[in-house]
């Protein structure tokens with residue numbers, strides 16, 4: 001099946017270190033421009049160091065790329081997938097050159113982040129812009145991107161299925177903790193001031209949590225939205241409560257907690273360390289039943305949903321007809337970046 005006006009998919013992600021020697025250079029990339037000394041970065045590095053200097057995120061993206069390619073082929077959609085990262089190889093400049101050298105001009109970016117925030121969207125768009133200029137490909141490539149997919153059935157579905165199974169295994173009255181990446185309260189407000197104090201970022205998470213509960217047939221379960229992985233200067237306010245504080249607060253009042261990591265699409269370092277090590281230890285320290293359900297990863301429902309999101313653009317599906325499980329969505333498209341000159345302009 002033709003992919004209409006598009007030539008390729010860019011799988012765009014965060015990137016992560018793949019060995020002890022990579023950790024500090026990777027963290028320098030993540031904090032570029034902030035002038036953080038290596039000694040401070042070494043303090044942040046501990047969870048990578050404890051895992052041989054390796055973040056699982058790059059392998060998870062290789063697996064997601066392969067799963068996308070298999071789904072596209074199964075559906076007969078002729079769209080190659082090129083992978084690029086913000087903070088580690090393969091970097092966006094390598095990916096953009098690969099796309100251009102293969103003759104691709106109009107690209108759909110699939111960013112591995114489901115929600116609207118500077119870190120999850122804005123920084124990626126800035127990086128695309130900067131990379132188009134640095135590679136001299138601004139007039140040769142046009143980068144569009146799929147909409148934020150926080151309420152797409154392909155993203156909600158796997159969480160709902162796994163939450164239902166976890167609730168069936170848990171003691172009556174177990175509390176459901178929806179956890180996502182904390183961000184500075186100022187960044188949250190800026191993500192969509194029309195949505196109130198926490199901006200679009202918090203509004204999307206609250207609506208997404210309710211959608212997961214509905215799809216799991218668990219609207220009567222006690223639940224809350226909590227946060228993880230705050231960093232930076234302590235005097236700067238970030239979204240709260242931290243998941244460990246929330247567990248401390250609930251201990252004694254509930255028999256257990258189910259942790260739903262719906263802030264991420266794969267079980268990367270911030271899930272493995274901040275949740276599976278720290279938060280689970282907090283819960284077991286209180287003698288609570290605790291289970292952390294998986295992120296979508298390469299769940300076939302999620303992978304198929306990502307291809308559906310790409311096809312929304314390929315087939316120019318009207319906005320109102322795009323599937324969404326909250327009344328916040330479907331989230332609007334973003335303006336393409338770069339400017340492929342039309343054939344007419346090129347021949348003129």
Ligand SMILES: CC1=C(CCC(=O)O)c2cc3nc(cc4[nH]c(cc5[nH]c(cc1n2)c(C)c5CCC(=O)O)c(CCC(=O)O)c4C)C(CCC(=O)O)=C3C
Pocket residue numbers: 014015016017027030031044055056057112113114117119120181182183184230231232263264265268269270
């Ligand atoms: C909203 C959000 C997402 C979700 C969107 C998405 O999924 O993209 C996300 C993802 C990730 N964040 C990651 C890692 C890091 N984030 C950092 C720092 C920060 N993240 C922030 C926010 C987010 N981060 C913020 C506001 C900062 C403060 C500094 C700044 O304002 O930029 C730092 C620096 C050290 C520190 O400050 O902790 C590291 C190492 C990894 C890789 C994990 C792995 O290696 O497996 C991933 C997927």
Ligand SMILES: [Fe+2]
Pocket residue numbers: 181
């Ligand atoms: Fe982060």
